[in-house]
Amino acid sequence: MLTIGDVLRRSTDHLAARGAEQPRLHAERLLAHALAMERVELYMHLDRPLAPAELDAARALLARRAQGEPLQYVLGEWGFRRLTLRVDRRALIPRPETETVVERCLALLAGSDAPRVLDVGTGSGAIALAIADELSAARVTAIDVSEEALGLARENAARTGIAVELIQHDLFAGLPGNGWDLVVANPPYVRDEELATLDAGVVDWEPGLALVERGHTEALAREAVRALRPGGALVLETHEGAAPRVAALLEAHGYAGVVVTRDLAGRDRVVEGRAPAA
Numbered sequence: 560m561l562t563i564g565d566v567l568r569r570s571t572d573h574l575a576a577r578g579a580e581q582p583r584l585h586a587e588r589l590l591a592h593a594l595a596m597e598r599v600e601l602y603m604h605l606d607r608p609l610a611p612a613e614l615d616a617a618r619a620l621l622a623r624r625a626q627g628e629p630l631q632y633v634l635g636e637w638g639f640r641r642l643t644l645r646v647d648r649r650a651l652i653p654r655p656e657t658e659t660v661v662e663r664c665l666a667l668l669a670g671s672d673a674p675r676v677l678d679v680g681t682g683s684g685a686i687a688l689a690i691a692d693e694l695s696a697a698r699v700t701a702i703d704v705s706e707e708a709l710g711l712a713r714e715n716a717a718r719t720g721i722a723v724e725l726i727q728h729d730l731f732a733g734l735p736g737n738g739w740d741l742v743v744a745n746p747p748y749v750r751d752e753e754l755a756t757l758d759a760g761v762v763d764w765e766p767g768l769a770l771v772e773r774g775h776t777e778a779l780a781r782e783a784v785r786a787l788r789p790g791g792a793l794v795l796e797t798h799e800g801a802a803p804r805v806a807a808l809l810e811a812h813g814y815a816g817v818v819v820t821r822d823l824a825g826r827d828r829v830v831e832g833r834a835p836a837a
């Protein structure tokens with residue numbers, strides 16, 4: 560009978576042979592998930608044999624990862640700030656740099672009394688749910704053009720028990736409502752010509768609608784200046800290297816106090832500005 564130690568070793572070798580990144584770590588996460596254990600527990604039970612059903616479950620997860628499916632989709636859930644969200648092919652996998660976007664929103668909203676927040680292109684609901692979770696006074700609305708993504712965001716709202724308003728809406732039709740205290744977005748920002756250079760795990764598995772830039776950032780700068788209350792904040796995640804261009808775009812639209820923030824990896828990834836006073 561194969562033990563936990565055997566399966567870990569074989570899975571790591573299998574993933575490494577398929578060119579997967581961090582094969583040992585991924586093998587650990589997959590096996591821990593199949594056995595409903597923490598990763599550290601695997602090492603406390605290396606000699607424990609796997610029952611046939613456990614082995615089947617571990618093999619099924621490993622096969623998906625070995626075929627290139629992102630680890631997060633195979634596991635079906637992923638951490639974002641304080642939350643564990645359901646993730647699948649309906650929406651982008653929430654990224655660490657987007658946690659910095661939430662950080663800036665919380666800093667800008669600190670001290671506000673029941674601020675109204677609009678998350679544009681909510682995907683899994685990550686930004687909207689994290690803000691509502693960490694700032695319970697906030698009233699958060701989230702939009703997405705994708706019904707599939709909204710379905711996932713609804714499941715995440717139900718799973719976390721956090722109340723946010725979710726609406727299907729196309730940014731290019733303008734932003735809903737007005738007088739928002741804060742508008743936030745992690746918009747699609749990959750250019751068509753860049754797609755070929757991206758990791759296959761991204762291009763082949765994550766929704767194209769979430770990735771490919773079609774003038775979203777410009778539309779957000781243009782529309783949010785109308786939809787925000789005077790002095791309200793726009794917070795945008797940007798492509799690596801694009802922060803100076805996005806900062807200039809906000810200034811050209813009349814935003815004041817334009818600031819660029821680095822993510823935890825030290826890359827300029829978040830741009831914010833305040834709508835001009837009326």
Ligand SMILES: C[S@@+](CC[C@H](N)C(=O)[O-])C[C@H]1O[C@@H](n2cnc3c(N)ncnc32)[C@H](O)[C@@H]1O
Binds near residue numbers: 654702
């Ligand atoms: C980069 S993903 C961000 C998802 C999520 N906010 C996050 O940070 O993980 C961009 C999202 O914008 C949505 N989107 C694309 N075009 C849109 C449009 N015209 N109007 C509204 N949402 C749009 C996509 O469906 C996708 O969910």
